Amino acid sequence: MRIELEKRPQASAFYSVLSPFIALFLTVIAGGIMFALLGKDPFSALYGFFVEPLLDIWSIHEIAIKAAPLILIGVGLSICYRSNNWNIGAEGQFTAGAIAGSIIPVVFYEWHSPLVLPLMLIFGMIGGALYAAIPAFLKAHMNTNEILTSLMLVYIAQLFLDWMVRGPWRSPDAYNFPVTRDFAPEAILPELVSSGRTNLGFAFAIIAAIALWFMMRYTLKGFEITVLGQSQRAGRFAGFSSRKMIWFSMLLSGALAGLAGISEVSGAINKLQPIISPGYGFTAIIVAFLGRLNPLGIVAAGLFLALTYVGGEAVQLTLSVSDKVTRVFQGLLLFFVLSCDTLILYRIRLVLAGRPGAAQSGAS
Amino acid sequence: MLAVRNLTKLFGSFAACDAIDLDIRPGEIHALLGENGAGKSTLVKMLFGVLAPTDGQILWRGEPVLIASPAAARRIGIGMVFQHFSLFDALTVAENIALSLDPGISLAKVAEEASRLSHEYGLPLDPKAHVADLSVGERQRIEIVRTLLQNPDLVILDEPTSVLTPQEADRLFETLAKLKAEGRSILYISHRLEEVQRICDRATVLRRGKVTGACDPRRETPATLARMMVGSDIAVVSAEGTNARGEVLLEARHLSAAARTPFAVSLKNICLKVRGGEILAIAGVAGNGQSELFDALSGEYPTSEAASVFIRQKPVGTLGITARRLMGAGFVPEERHGHAAVPALSLSDNLVLARSQSDRKAFIGGGLLGIIRHGAVKRASARISEAMDVRKSGENPVAGSLSGGNLQKFIVGRELDRQPAVLVVNQPTWGVDAGAASRIRQALVDLAEAGSAVLVISQDLDEIFEVATEIAVISEGRLSDAYPARELTREKIGLLMGGMYGKTEAGEAAHAHRA
Numbered sequence: 001m002r003i004e005l006e007k008r009p010q011a012s013a014f015y016s017v018l019s020p021f022i023a024l025f026l027t028v029i030a031g032g033i034m035f036a037l038l039g040k041d042p043f044s045a046l047y048g049f050f051v052e053p054l055l056d057i058w059s060i061h062e063i064a065i066k067a068a069p070l071i072l073i074g075v076g077l078s079i080c081y082r083s084n085n086w087n088i089g090a091e092g093q094f095t096a097g098a099i100a101g102s103i104i105p106v107v108f109y110e111w112h113s114p115l116v117l118p119l120m121l122i123f124g125m126i127g128g129a130l131y132a133a134i135p136a137f138l139k140a141h142m143n144t145n146e147i148l149t150s151l152m153l154v155y156i157a158q159l160f161l162d163w164m165v166r167g168p169w170r171s172p173d174a175y176n177f178p179v180t181r182d183f184a185p186e187a188i189l190p191e192l193v194s195s196g197r198t199n200l201g202f203a204f205a206i207i208a209a210i211a212l213w214f215m216m217r218y219t220l221k222g223f224e225i226t227v228l229g230q231s232q233r234a235g236r237f238a239g240f241s242s243r244k245m246i247w248f249s250m251l252l253s254g255a256l257a258g259l260a261g262i263s264e265v266s267g268a269i270n271k272l273q274p275i276i277s278p279g280y281g282f283t284a285i286i287v288a289f290l291g292r293l294n295p296l297g298i299v300a301a302g303l304f305l306a307l308t309y310v311g312g313e314a315v316q317l318t319l320s321v322s323d324k325v326t327r328v329f330q331g332l333l334l335f336f337v338l339s340c341d342t343l344i345l346y347r348i349r350l351v352l353a354g355r356p357g358a359a360q361s362g363a364s
Numbered sequence: 365m366l367a368v369r370n371l372t373k374l375f376g377s378f379a380a381c382d383a384i385d386l387d388i389r390p391g392e393i394h395a396l397l398g399e400n401g402a403g404k405s406t407l408v409k410m411l412f413g414v415l416a417p418t419d420g421q422i423l424w425r426g427e428p429v430l431i432a433s434p435a436a437a438r439r440i441g442i443g444m445v446f447q448h449f450s451l452f453d454a455l456t457v458a459e460n461i462a463l464s465l466d467p468g469i470s471l472a473k474v475a476e477e478a479s480r481l482s483h484e485y486g487l488p489l490d491p492k493a494h495v496a497d498l499s500v501g502e503r504q505r506i507e508i509v510r511t512l513l514q515n516p517d518l519v520i521l522d523e524p525t526s527v528l529t530p531q532e533a534d535r536l537f538e539t540l541a542k543l544k545a546e547g548r549s550i551l552y553i554s555h556r557l558e559e560v561q562r563i564c565d566r567a568t569v570l571r572r573g574k575v576t577g578a579c580d581p582r583r584e585t586p587a588t589l590a591r592m593m594v595g596s597d598i599a600v601v602s603a604e605g606t607n608a609r610g611e612v613l614l615e616a617r618h619l620s621a622a623a624r625t626p627f628a629v630s631l632k633n634i635c636l637k638v639r640g641g642e643i644l645a646i647a648g649v650a651g652n653g654q655s656e657l658f659d660a661l662s663g664e665y666p667t668s669e670a671a672s673v674f675i676r677q678k679p680v681g682t683l684g685i686t687a688r689r690l691m692g693a694g695f696v697p698e699e700r701h702g703h704a705a706v707p708a709l710s711l712s713d714n715l716v717l718a719r720s721q722s723d724r725k726a727f728i729g730g731g732l733l734g735i736i737r738h739g740a741v742k743r744a745s746a747r748i749s750e751a752m753d754v755r756k757s758g759e760n761p762v763a764g765s766l767s768g769g770n771l772q773k774f775i776v777g778r779e780l781d782r783q784p785a786v787l788v789v790n791q792p793t794w795g796v797d798a799g800a801a802s803r804i805r806q807a808l809v810d811l812a813e814a815g816s817a818v819l820v821i822s823q824d825l826d827e828i829f830e831v832a833t834e835i836a837v838i839s840e841g842r843l844s845d846a847y848p849a850r851e852l853t854r855e856k857i858g859l860l861m862g863g864m865y866g867k868t869e870a871g872e873a874a875h876a877h878r879a
Binding site for chain 2: 234237
């Protein structure tokens with residue numbers, strides 16, 4: 001017996017809706033097995049992971065705080081991936097944006113003005129975009145592989161941040177801890193509602209998602225992105241330039257990742273420190289694909305992945321499992337999402353052996 | 365020799381070959397006729413062990429056999445020459461041949477054997493030559509010699525003349541006659557009726573995966589054979605031919621372009637002129653610079669000199685395709701999927717692909733936002749489908765779901781709908797069924813009669829003689845002079861394809877052009 005994948009004549013609309021849910025279901029099953037093997041009760045573990053965080057207002061705010069950077073980065077990445085530019089370095093652009101946005105509150109900390117916050121956000125976007133410009137330039141003009149260059153730049157950005165907070169930007173009043181001075185109140189992203197810590201970053205994420213959804217759905221620019229992503233040659237025939245598209249998509253996603261970086265630092269951490277992200281830039285890749293590269297789908301996917309962060313922290317405390325559990329869940333999820341996508345284009349067929357002279361001859 | 369009973373191949377629910385019966389006798393040249401997509405290739409791939417049949421039997425000398433792989437096919441005495449060659453450019457002829465043989469035979473012995481065979485069958489080959497330096501015809505000879513070295517009883521040839529000049533094809537036919545005289549059988553796949561009538565003893569005709577006729581091609585007329593292939597009569601393209609010549613609308617002056625990749629052809633000093641009302645056809649064997657010429661004329665890859673291409677007498681050599689479209693030019697590239705159209709996008713989106721700027725007023729709204737007016741685009745795409753008789757499933761299906769012929773009708777119709785002053789078409793009916801082909805050719809003729817300049821690049825001489833008012837030949841990136849279509853014969857074109865044209869003929873042509 002063997003399993004055959006048979007190409008469907010047309011992509012299945014049914015499975016393109018259902019496949020993320022099948023993936024979720026399989027992730028939960030696999031996660032349950034994992035908890036069982038760790039010697040924990042799978043039901044209470046899964047309950048603690050996925051349900052409990054939704055039951056109190058504090059953790060819902062935590063989910064929104066964590067979802068904001070994931071969505072912001074994820075929608076930018078979706079534009080890259082739709083246009084066939086594989087920016088894997090959003091984590092680095094996030095870090096670069098955080099550093100560039102922090103110039104004002106760290107270096108010019110004595111300047112107090114309502115302009116501080118908007119300028120910080122703009123600096124953050126420019127920082128992320130400039131950092132993404134490096135792989136964009138290398139790809140557009142030297143034909144290098146952007147997957148490698150953007151990924152390697154992540155580590156450079158992280159180590160540069162580490163050096164900055166230990167060296168030039170270390171706060172004089174932090175007892176030699178590797179942190180910058182605390183941001184002044186006007187450099188802090190205001191909270192969105194009075195009930196909790198959710199800040200303006202979440203609003204940025206939703207606005208960006210809606211704007212990019214509109215662009216992809218209705219405008220010629222969105223059409224250009226889709227065409228160039230599917231076939232460079234057809235794009236050239238249409239008069240679209242794939243080189244300009246490299247710049248457009250990389251700068252856009254870099255800017256959004258940079259905005260996410262400075263929003264996180266300004267809204268949630270209020271200073272720079274060696275580690276400012278639990279891997280948002282990488283998790284956003286999962287978010288982008290789980291959301292089917294559709295900006296609105298990414299909002300839902302971002303909220304869900306944020307739940308895995310918050311739920312992971314919760315079970316870490318209650319069941320004393322490792323914090324790696326969250327990473328495993330996210331990895332499982334990406335794995336199942338990508339494999340379930342096969343169902344959209346292919347039909348699975350079991351071929352039983354034994355039909356004489358027929359299909360077997362090819363395999364024998 | 366070989367018999368096939370009830371052979372079936374399913375791809376999903378689609379039957380590429382449906383219960384096919386076929387008999388090949390010793391010492392005959394048997395034609396397998398059919399349009400593109402009729403199932404010819406699928407059938408021979410099963411005979412040569414590339415594909416496994418879903419059902420049915422293959423009998424070899426009366427015994428049922430399972431052909432599990434090409435190696436197994438070769439062992440029992442079936443050889444095949446594919447349409448697309450598998451040769452290493454950097455290796456010599458002898459090295460390429462040795463690769464397909466058992467290891468352990470010395471290269472000198474291979475070379476000796478190969479040159480003996482090639483002389484015996486009238487296929488001159490230098491075993492020490494590098495493949496990269498050889499013409500397509502010579503490369504095909506390597507494939508044939510490689511096949512003959514295995515001493516096969518049945519040789520399968522897949523569309524062997526599609527890459528040959530008429531003279532090269534004649535040579536090939538002599539070789540085939542020799543093989544036949546030795547008692548070997550040949551399965552000859554083609555859709556060229558004239559050839560089949562000339563060299564084949566029997567023919568089996570396929571249509572949509574089924575055998576629709578078995579006959580002696582010499583007793584049939586091209587019309588009856590075509591009916592078996594297509595299933596209906598084909599409209600004859602009528603070219604009234606206007607003598608009124610307009611002004612020159614498309615011109616290339618000393619157009620040269622370096623090859624972009626190691627496998628591309630460079631364009632060398634190409635000059636051509638197309639007036640309103642004319643159809644200039646560019647004949648040539650595949651891979652002689654046709655796509656490169658298209659790229660340069662369309663502006664997909666602009667040239668470095670403005671004064672190398674003129675549209676409506678304005679220099680456009682350095683402008684991109686959008687600017688040239690805005691000057692009234694339309695373009696139809698050779699490859700439908702992934703060049704002229706994006707298969708996964710709907711027909712209306714594929715209309716936007718070619719006309720987002722030339723019809724900006726109609727199709728794009730919202731000022732700087734650039735919002736696509738889907739309603740207007742859909743109406744236009746319905747209009748085009750109607751005008752060109754595009755048969756599709758549903759209102760606005762994805763381009764990839766259309767058959768080659770119907771998609772090509774849409775792609776040509778997309779340009780005609782604008783009434784372009786200049787139309788450049790590369791291989792307008794390549795891989796298109798006969799009904800759609802005649803519809804497309806008629807549309808090109810009608811456009812020229814309405815006063816536009818049309819440039820058709822084609823490998824199909826029948827097509828060229830059907831539509832062209834002027835003919836030029838491209839060979840290794842050089843273009844011959846243009847001759848009035850009625851003054852040219854196939855033989856003359858064949859000579860030009862080989863690159864053998866001299867100064868005197870050029871003088872004649874200039875004279876003829878002025879007349």
